[in-house]
Amino acid sequence: MESPFLFGQVVTGDDFTNRQIEKSTVKSTLLSGNHIILISPRRYGKSSLIKGIFHEIQNTKYQTITVDLTASRSENLFLESFARQVLNANSNKTFWKKMSRILKNIVPTFSMSSGDFGEVATLSFNWQEKKRTIEEILELPNLIAKTSNKHQIIAIDEFQNIEKFEDPQGLQLQMRAIWQHHTNVSYCLYGSKRHMMEQIFTRDSSAFYNFGQVVQLQKIHEKYLVPFISKKFNLTKKHIDEGLALRIVKMMRNHPEYVQFFCHLIWTSATRKIQPKQLKSGLKKLMEATSVHFLDLYDKLNNTQVKVIKAILKGEQQLTSQYTLQTYQLGTSANVVKALEALRKEDFIEKKQKNYELINPAFEFWFRFKILQDDIFEIE
Numbered sequence: 001m002e003s004p005f006l007f008g009q010v011v012t013g014d015d016f017t018n019r020q021i022e023k024s025t026v027k028s029t030l031l032s033g034n035h036i037i038l039i040s041p042r043r044y045g046k047s048s049l050i051k052g053i054f055h056e057i058q059n060t061k062y063q064t065i066t067v068d069l070t071a072s073r074s075e076n077l078f079l080e081s082f083a084r085q086v087l088n089a090n091s092n093k094t095f096w097k098k099m100s101r102i103l104k105n106i107v108p109t110f111s112m113s114s115g116d117f118g119e120v121a122t123l124s125f126n127w128q129e130k131k132r133t134i135e136e137i138l139e140l141p142n143l144i145a146k147t148s149n150k151h152q153i154i155a156i157d158e159f160q161n162i163e164k165f166e167d168p169q170g171l172q173l174q175m176r177a178i179w180q181h182h183t184n185v186s187y188c189l190y191g192s193k194r195h196m197m198e199q200i201f202t203r204d205s206s207a208f209y210n211f212g213q214v215v216q217l218q219k220i221h222e223k224y225l226v227p228f229i230s231k232k233f234n235l236t237k238k239h240i241d242e243g244l245a246l247r248i249v250k251m252m253r254n255h256p257e258y259v260q261f262f263c264h265l266i267w268t269s270a271t272r273k274i275q276p277k278q279l280k281s282g283l284k285k286l287m288e289a290t291s292v293h294f295l296d297l298y299d300k301l302n303n304t305q306v307k308v309i310k311a312i313l314k315g316e317q318q319l320t321s322q323y324t325l326q327t328y329q330l331g332t333s334a335n336v337v338k339a340l341e342a343l344r345k346e347d348f349i350e351k352k353q354k355n356y357e358l359i360n361p362a363f364e365f366w367f368r369f370k371i372l373q374d375d376i377f378e379i380e
């Protein structure tokens, strides 16, 4: 029997719960011709949210396009892939004819496809005239919107990767300068390196400052996750008490993917009714499944960062107080501030009201188990 819990992939439909408010904000903003900047730590559901919204919009007067920057290693490759996706999403024969007449530095060559798709266009780009070609590519969405009479909605996933290109500032300035005149295009730019995304969009010195509405995706509330979990167990003729489902959510700190992953691990060994001891064996499996990855993460931390995490997990609130500095041998308060900044940058921790918390609930269990040697399996 297939597991009802999905992880490690984009989820839609019944596998995607709630996010009604975010959905309606993102959707109405994009449909009104404005732009969205969507930010969250990894695995909170950005790609899934956008895919779901695009699914609802399809077959309307809007054309949706998703460009993924995950694999783009250079400016040219990104721009080429951007142009290909924008053009291909809109393609039909009359459209291509019109575009061939307008385009100068992007050259489509037509050939018969091997399948049943008729003619296909292969694009080549004139990189000898780099500046003009970039301009032409960045202008494409609005040009297509006018030519096809369809408002274009363009999502760019892992947008922060743009910072790895040769001249990130120059490219961003050019993008902003051109895109701000695009009246028939909405851009939805999102990414999971929160610190970098915030730098790109919320610093008043950056090219994309105030470009669009910033939506910070949060964890999912238990009032949605608990019924979601119960329903999924029920669907496969297994049953879980509400109290136990709530414990799962609390253990995984409402983290969308870890709740699904932990449920999956419990589900695989569950018989008809889930027992508390199955949470224990699920947690053991979670530690086994993640230990190699977490050891890698741990190895990247320096000594002060490790000690700061220890202090956070021991519940210390005054991390720069004399007491904490001495108890955890942290050196100076400047050391602690530096370590906190680095941990925040890499999305290990986030500030919740007065306290810091670890973002990844499974890493927290692993750290407690391996480094602090707490008995994490003490589950009644």
Ligand SMILES: Nc1ncnc2c1ncn2[C@@H]1O[C@H](COP(=O)(O)OP(=O)(O)OP(=O)(O)O)[C@@H](O)[C@H]1O
Pocket (backbone or CB within 6 Å): 006, 007, 008, 009, 010, 011, 015, 016, 017, 018, 019, 040, 041, 042, 043, 044, 045, 046, 047, 048, 049, 191, 192, 220, 256, 257, 258, 260, 261
């Ligand atoms: N609304 C939701 N309901 C249930 N599960 C969810 C939801 N959103 C996300 N998830 C879980 O989180 C996982 C990751 O989702 P997704 O890939 O959309 O996140 P992401 O933020 O785009 O991740 P990344 O930062 O790696 O790009 C999914 O496989 C699923 O397990």
Ligand SMILES: [Mg+2]
Pocket (backbone or CB within 6 Å): 046, 047, 048, 157
């Ligand atoms: Mg994603």
